[in-house]
Amino acid sequence: MARRFICDATFCRRRIFAERFEDGVVAERSRHTSRLECIVHHLGLALGGRPAASFAKRLMVPVSNDTLLRVVRRRACLRTDTLKVVGVDDWAWRRNHRYGTIVCDLERRRIVTLLPDREIATVEAWLADHPQIAIVSRDRGGGYGEATARALPNAVQVADRWHLMENASAAFLDAVRKSMRTIRAAIGATTINPDLLTYAEKLQYEGYLRREETNAAIMKLAGEGIPIKEIVRRTGHSRKLVRQVIRGQRTDIFRVRQSSLEAWLPFLDGQWVSGCHNASELWRRLKTKGFRGRLGVVSEWARRRRRAEQASDQQLHKVPSARTIARLMTTARDHLSKADTVMIAAVEAGVPMLVEARNLVAGFHSMIRKKLDDDLELWIAAASRSLVASFANGIVRDHAAVRAAITEPWSNGQTEGQITKLKLVKRQMYGRGKIDLLQARLIGAA
Known part of the structure; x- marks a missing residue:
């Protein structure tokens, strides 16, 4: 495209030179026009290397992926705007x-x-x-x-702001976890009957009992004023485990595992009450309703149902997880089922400090949403004496930035x-x- 010329001057060091074009048409020593290079640059920005090369070929602009990335790098420019x-x-x-x-x-x-x-x-x-x-x-x-x-x-x-609200919610969840023993007592969870458990659940339950015995032994020694180092020496457990138990950070809860039959339990209960106690027949009837599980799942349910009828009227009580309890406590009562409402009422009556922690977290969220920092000092003072004291201490360490998060638009x-x-x-x-x-x-x- 560019014409070439020969210089006949004897002392000229450049014998051959090319025609120069106006700015914006072709750059010096370039093999592409400026407009074509701009197209290649935007293809590289949008798609990268190989995808852009494939697309450029369909546009009748054959260019390699290395060239695309080289153009993107060469035309890169840093921002020079004044930053505030x-x-x-x-x-x-x-x-x-x-x-x-x-x-x-x-x-x-x-x-x-x-x-x-x-x-x-x-x-x-x-x-x-x-x-x-x-x-x-x-x-x-x-x-x-x-x-x-x-x-x-x-x-x-x-x-x-988002991290502040998330940290406040995490602090409340941590408070619920530390209060799980008190919560179980408040809910009135029944003792698990091992006769109603499957073999795998029995193994899990035995491990749960061993951990509970360990926790009780450590808490007993701590209650006597024995230091952590001596508790470690007497029990043989690690320092980390002993510290977790004393701080209430080791919360073991035994729960019966979820089953694929959960959605079909009303139908199974109706069939059982009507007199159909054969697992195979129950499974066949479930299949006609759209159930895709195995026969073994229904057989296990039938065995457990027979054991429950032969044993006492005691039922397996599912203890909700700490995360579930935290979610239910922060959900409006109008959106809870009757059973959940009764359970949360029992928790609130039995663990009033959790109610205080929940109200403090809700108040902190409200301050951020409404952009009102007038009550921040009072909130910190109240939170420092509650179950979310560690979160309040973090707010104190970053006090100016937290106050700015409440008041500033950024x-x-x-x-x-x-x-x-x-x-x-x-x-x-x-x-x-x-x-x-x-x-x-x-x-x-x-």
């Missing part, structure tokens, strides 16, 4: 092993840069290069608060959305894209 409000969060190169950091411009809703790790020194160095930043939204982990305090001591730090929600986009691009490249290519595709596509 940024969001900082971590993202996983490989979950539980290696993490990076993403920085977003919350005002323009764009990714600013990607950092290769989440070390305090790395984040601090980047923030120090941008002293004009006035507000930093971040979560409460990863050392981002410390890095911001070092690099930008005058910047306002804002804790992520949060890390859009940063989490950009991380979702980053995950999509990273998985498109099967996790093999390096940080420069990830950054080029994410920033270039904005």
Whole structure:
């Protein structure tokens, strides 16, 4: 396309030279026009390497996947906008092993840069290069608060609201777990009759009883004022286990496993009451109704039903899990069944400190939703004397950022959305894209 010329000057070092075009038509030494390279660039941004090369071939623009990625990298440009409000969060190169950091411009809703790790020194160095930043939204982990305090001591730090609400709910769940012994006593759970258990459930129940004996022995020694080190020496258990038992973090609950017959129990009960006690016949009738389970499941139910009728009127009482109890306690009574309402009423009457913890968590959620921080100090004082004291202590350590999360309009929600986009691009490249290519595709596509 470009014409070539020969220089006949004797002392000219360049014998052959090519015709030059106007800016925006063909770049120097380029084999593509600027318009074609722009098309190739956008294909690479949208699809990556091989998918874009395949699509370009169908567009009659044959280009290799390496060229596509090379163009994406070459045309990458970092943001030079003046930053005032940024969001900082971590993202996983490989979950539980290696993490990076993403920085977003919350005002323009764009990714600013990607950092290769989440070390305090790395984040601090980047923030120090941008002293004009006035507000930093971040979560409460990863050392981002410390890095911001070092690099930008005058910047306002804002804790992520979603994580605050999630941490409050997790604190209430932890309080329920620590109160499970008291909850079981309040509910009035009956003693399990081993005669009504299957062989596998008997093995699980025996292990549960052994763990309960261990817990009782440790709690008895702790009640006598014996230190943890001496309890470890006497019982032979690990220091970690002893500490968990004393702190109420080891909550073992025996529950009968779920069965595929749960949805069919009303039909089976009706057939049994009508006189059909043969497991094979019950199974055949279930099959006509659409049941897809095996005969053995129905046979096991029939055996257990016969044992229950031969034994006392005692029934297997399913103790709800701590997570279920926490969910039911935080659900409006109008949305609960009659049985659940009775159970939760018993829990509230038997464990009043759980009611206090629930009300405190609900009050904290309300403060965040209504953006009212007037009662934050009173809330911290009350929570410090409750079952969610550990959560309250965390709020005290990050007091300024939590207060800003309640009052400021900024949060890390859009940063989490950009991380979702980053995950999509990273998985498109099967996790093999390096940080420069990830950054080029994410920033270039904005």
